[in-house]
Structure formats: structure tokens, C-alpha cells
Amino acid sequence: MSDFNPAAWRAFASVIGSEWVMSSDDDRHAYSDHYAADESTHAPAGAVAPASVEEVQAIVRIANQFKVPLWPISRGKNFGYGGSAPVMKGSVVLDLTRMKKIEVDQANGTVLVEPGVGFFDLYDYLQNNKIPLWISVPGNSWGSVAGNALDRGVGYTSYGDHAAQICGLEVVLPDGDLVRTGMGAMANSPVWNLHRYGFGPSWDGMFCQSNFGIVTKLGMWLMPEPEAVAGYDFEFDQPDDLGWVIDTIMPLRRSGLIRQSPSIGNWLRSAAVMTTREEWTSDNGPLSESVVTAIRKRFNIGWWSVQIRFYGEEEIVQASMRVLERAFDNKPILSKVPTMWRRGDAPEGTPMTGVPVSFPLANANWHGGRGGHVGYSPVLPPSGDLAMAQFRRTYALYEKYGMDYHASFAMGERSLTNVNQILYNKDDAEMMGRVDAMFRELVADAKAQGYGEYRTHIDYMDLVAETFDFNGNALRRLNERVKDALDPNGILAPGKSGIWPKGARA
Numbered sequence: 001m002s003d004f005n006p007a008a009w010r011a012f013a014s015v016i017g018s019e020w021v022m023s024s025d026d027d028r029h030a031y032s033d034h035y036a037a038d039e040s041t042h043a044p045a046g047a048v049a050p051a052s053v054e055e056v057q058a059i060v061r062i063a064n065q066f067k068v069p070l071w072p073i074s075r076g077k078n079f080g081y082g083g084s085a086p087v088m089k090g091s092v093v094l095d096l097t098r099m100k101k102i103e104v105d106q107a108n109g110t111v112l113v114e115p116g117v118g119f120f121d122l123y124d125y126l127q128n129n130k131i132p133l134w135i136s137v138p139g140n141s142w143g144s145v146a147g148n149a150l151d152r153g154v155g156y157t158s159y160g161d162h163a164a165q166i167c168g169l170e171v172v173l174p175d176g177d178l179v180r181t182g183m184g185a186m187a188n189s190p191v192w193n194l195h196r197y198g199f200g201p202s203w204d205g206m207f208c209q210s211n212f213g214i215v216t217k218l219g220m221w222l223m224p225e226p227e228a229v230a231g232y233d234f235e236f237d238q239p240d241d242l243g244w245v246i247d248t249i250m251p252l253r254r255s256g257l258i259r260q261s262p263s264i265g266n267w268l269r270s271a272a273v274m275t276t277r278e279e280w281t282s283d284n285g286p287l288s289e290s291v292v293t294a295i296r297k298r299f300n301i302g303w304w305s306v307q308i309r310f311y312g313e314e315e316i317v318q319a320s321m322r323v324l325e326r327a328f329d330n331k332p333i334l335s336k337v338p339t340m341w342r343r344g345d346a347p348e349g350t351p352m353t354g355v356p357v358s359f360p361l362a363n364a365n366w367h368g369g370r371g372g373h374v375g376y377s378p379v380l381p382p383s384g385d386l387a388m389a390q391f392r393r394t395y396a397l398y399e400k401y402g403m404d405y406h407a408s409f410a411m412g413e414r415s416l417t418n419v420n421q422i423l424y425n426k427d428d429a430e431m432m433g434r435v436d437a438m439f440r441e442l443v444a445d446a447k448a449q450g451y452g453e454y455r456t457h458i459d460y461m462d463l464v465a466e467t468f469d470f471n472g473n474a475l476r477r478l479n480e481r482v483k484d485a486l487d488p489n490g491i492l493a494p495g496k497s498g499i500w501p502k503g504a505r506a
Contacts, residue, residue, distance in 0.1 A: 008066040008092075012048045015058040020049040020098075031076065031093045033085035033458070035364075035372030037432045042085040042458055044071065047093035053172065053216040059094065060214070061176040063491045070094045071493050072214045074115035074147030077140070079361070080375040080421065081151075082458035087495030088504075099216065106131050109222050110167065110193040115146045115215060119356040132225035134354035136160050141356030146218035150208050151455055154410060154417075156351040158259035158311050159223045161412070166204050168192040168219035174212070174487035181207075184219075193219030209455065210479075211493035212486050223311070229341040229353055230317045231309035232324065235302030237334040242304055242391055243384030246409065246416065248327050249308070250382045253411050257320055263419075264306040265408035271295050272363035272406060272423065286399050302334045309352050314342065366404070369427035373406075374457050376420040376439060378446035382411065390418055393445055401438040402431075417454060443467065458495075465498025480505070 013021045022030075023046030031047050032039040050056045063070050069091040076084025076095065084093055099114035102125050111133075113122065119141040126133055136155030138148055149162040159165055169181045179185070181203045184192035196204070207213050236245060245264055252258045275298075280291050296302070310320040321338075328336070341348045349355050364371035380386055387409055398405040403422055410417040422438060424431050439460060446453065447467045456464045468475050479499045483490075490501025 005066045005068070008062060008068050009046070011062045011066070012059060012092075015062065016048060016050050016055050020051075022047045022049070031084045031095075033083045034370075035079055035083065035374065035426070036085070036459070037426065037435065039085070041089065042082065042087065043089055044084075044086055044093045045090045047084075047095045049095040049098050051098040053099075053170065053178065056094070056096070056172045056214055056216055057176045057178060060172055060174065060491070063092070064175065064489050067489055067491065068092055069491055069494050072096060074144030074150075075118055075142075077118075077143035078147070078151065079140075079364075080373050080457065081455060085458060087458045087461060087493070091494070094214065096214075096216070101217075104129075104131055104133070104222075105193065106133065108194055109133055109224050110219060111145075111222055112168075112193055112217055112219050113145050114217055115144055117145050118142060119145055119148075121145075123354070123356050133222040134159075134225055135222060135356075136162060136165070136354060137351045137356045138162075139351065139360040140358055141351070142358045142361075145220065146215060149218060149220060150215060152208060154261060155354075156260060156263070156307070157223060157309070157354055159221065160261050162220075163205075163208055165221045166208075166218060167194065167196050167221055169204055169207055169215050170217035171203075171207055171213035171215050174489070174492040178216075179203075179213075180217075193221075206482075209497050211496040211499055212482060214492070223354070225343060226311040226313075226317075227343050228314035228317045229309055229311050229339075229348070230314075230321050231307065231339050231352070232321075233307045233337045233339065234305060234328075235300075235334040235336075236304045236306075237302055237332070239303050239391070239395075240388065241302075241332065242409070243388040244331070245304065245306065245384075246382065246387050246411065247384035248331065249306070249411055250384075252324065252327060253382075253413060257323055258308060259311070260309055261410050261412050262306050262308050263408045263410040264304050266405060267292065267296050267301050267303055267305075268366075268404055268406045269363075269408055270301050270305065271299060272366040273360055274299055274362075276368060277366050277404070278368055285402055287404055300335075307352060309339070363406070363421065363423060366423045367425035367428065367431070369425035371423070372426055373421040373423045374435065374439060374459075375455075376422065376442050376453065377417055377455065378449075378451035378453050379415050379417050380449070380451045382414060382416050387416055387418070390449070390451075394418070394420060394442065397438060397441055397445065401434045401441075403434070403438065461495060461498045 031044045071086030071091040072094040073084045096115040100116040101114045103112040119137045136157045136159040138153050152163040154160050168184045171179050182198040183189040185198050310317045407420045453464045
């Protein structure tokens, strides 16, 4: 399958025009994983960039004719997880960036986006048209609204569970057929993006993190602009504060008082976007306590920090603030800074109020050189004791492999997601030699606790899929049966999420 038939390029060009068929060495490099230690491992054969759903359908049919593996991307900005590169080397990247239509239902607070619509695109559209709806954005907001939701990305407002806001998909299946899910299965349904379920099985979730279809339109619920946003930015002084902070916040999260998913992050999550390691030390080993203290002092940050916000009518927001204040009474807080935004104020300017940003990507410069990172994100129960145990084990592995600890704990309604980044310098061969072994040991450690990752880098999709091992990996077998039924030629994103077509499973 990896041997590419040049006649396929000509067939693709006949559909979308030769200028949108990209197969030069520069093109292949552009679509590679620039954070990878060895970009050739997942090097694509090239890329094609359709502008409409009809062109996507035609490309899929050509791929079936020539048995060409396709790797769909929305914008390809998911750095730390593979960017635009495919799992299978030699795949053709199906770049959906040109598909940028936006349809907003202002009265009902929904949007229908094509996959090329980025967070900045949607934010600008709402602002320019004075539509009083807010988006939820991830920390690095240069990616696709649809792509992020389909990969179960998260943001910082009460709509921050992006996959949970999906309502209705349009999908090109691996044979080129076109379906709409939910109420969209009825032609011209006025409630396609208003009601999450149609009649019979619900398919929206089947196209998240899967290779069962290509999403060409995605419905999403947006937040009505609130009357007020208020909260506190907390800083905590000691590593051991993590446990009691989680046990203080989680009851408020479960009760529904806090509707966002607060993320408590360590000092490096803040510092890595404001400075570089070489400003503080030339030592290649783990940072000393004195260096950590000096960095924290300069930027006035705690060992851990968390930002909590309430959204809605001002009297309700103010009442919620009082409950939060009582919860933290007599607790060892390093600092707390109140924040307040009221309707009519200028944009507050952070993801907490739905404003897209890209500065967190600066953390790739922490070590200098050609910087990069890989993400490791297991999910665990919402317990302070378990979070502390997870922190101590993971911190010890960072020290074992001589890497700097960069982590956060995102608090869902009933779970914690421990988001870790392994920051590195691709030009440091010795450092890069440690990354793979460290990642594999982290996954093994999580598996020993019964914790699974919620998403992972293309290098490790098989490794992580293998950890979901109930009844002899029954979930993988189910995924493979669906794959074989929908994609008998195995042309769509082989290997994504550990789901391989027949003939490639060895």
C-alpha cells in the first residue's frame, strides 16, 4: 500500500487542479511532524487539498481505485501529537484547510463549521458580525475548531469539553458515500444542530479519534455571551499542595457550581512561555531547587497555579464567588487575585473568556535549538491522594530521564486528566535518545494503575491502544470489525488510534 502509483496524482489533479496536488520534497517536508526525532518515520507521500465536500468524495473514490492510503487533517496543527503527519509512512495527506465555511444560528447559539475553520477564524467572524456568542479555545488556538473537537480537545470556559458540544456531523465515508448524523439524517432538518440524537444509533462519537469517515461539517454549541465573568487566579507554594487543592475544588466541580474544567499547572507551564532554560543554568541535569526558586521569584508564580471562573448573570456569579472563597478559607494559599469582566468591557484577552491565543507554543523554545514536545495524558479518579501519587511517580520518572517536569491536572466533572509535556531540543541527540524510553515507561506506569491516555502521539497509538485490554482487547476487535465493514480497502487513515485495516495488522 505504501508504494504510490503516480497515476493517482494525475487523477487527483483532474478533480481539484494541479496546484492543489503537492508531491515535491518541500511539500513532503511541510506535512511532516516537525517535533519528531526522525521525521522520515511518518513521512507522507504528499498532500491533496480539496475545497468542497464533492471534491473530498471524488478523492476518496480515486484513493479506493488506486489503493492509496489517505490521512485526513483539518489544519494539521496538533503539534505534540504528530501535527499533519500520518501514522503510515507514504500516505497522502488529505488537507481540508481550504474548507472554511461558517454558518451561525445566533438565536439558538450554534455554529456549523467546515474543518478548515480555525479558532481565530471563528472568533473574528463572531466579533466582526457583532454576534454575542463565545467560543471555547484550547491553550494553543491556531488549530481547527472541528479537528480539536473530534480529537476531544479541551478549553477553559464552561463549554470547555469540546467533544461534548458536538451536535450533528456531515461525513464522507471511506467509499465516498455522504451521511449526516442525528437529525441531519432527515433532509433539510431545522434541528440538526439543536438536538444531539436522531432516530436509532447515535454516530457522532464514532467519528471522534477514529478512521471511519472524514468529517466535512461539524455542528457545535456555543456559549451565549454572559453578563459577567468573575473568578480568582490562585498560586500555591509547595508541591504537596496539589492534593488538598484538588480535594477542595472537586466537590464544587461535581456539584455544578464550577462548570469549567479548572487546570492546576506546575510552575514550568507558566515559565516555559516567558523564559528559556539557558537563562538560568548550563547544567544538563534536572533543575536544582535554587534555580526553580529563582524562576518562580522573578515571575511571581507558585509551584502550582489554577484559574477558576464563573459565567452568567452577575448576581449569580458573585454568589458563586462567595462559595469559592469559603471553600478556601484558612487554606495555605500563596496568593489569590480576583478578576472581573462585565458585558460591555473590552475583551479580557485570555482563553478564560474565549479569546484565542498562540503564545503557549513558545514552550517549545525552553531547551533552545529546534524545540519540540510530546504529550502524555492519562486519566485518573478525582482524588487528591491519587493525584499526589501520580505526581510523585511521574516526577520521579522525569528526574530519572533528566527532563524538566511540565504538567497539569485538568478537573473534569468526575475525573482528572494529568496532561504532561516532555519538552526537548531535537538538536540534542543525547536528550532525544531518552525521550522514547521515558514515554514508554510513563505509559507502563499509568497502565499499572489502570489509567489510560485520552489521546496520544502517532508514534504511540498502537502502544496506548494495547493498554485498553479488557477481555483480550475486545474494543480493538470491535473497532476492526467496523473498520473492515466501512473501509474494506483500508484507505482511510490506517493505524489511527491503533485501528488498522486487514493486511496491515501485523
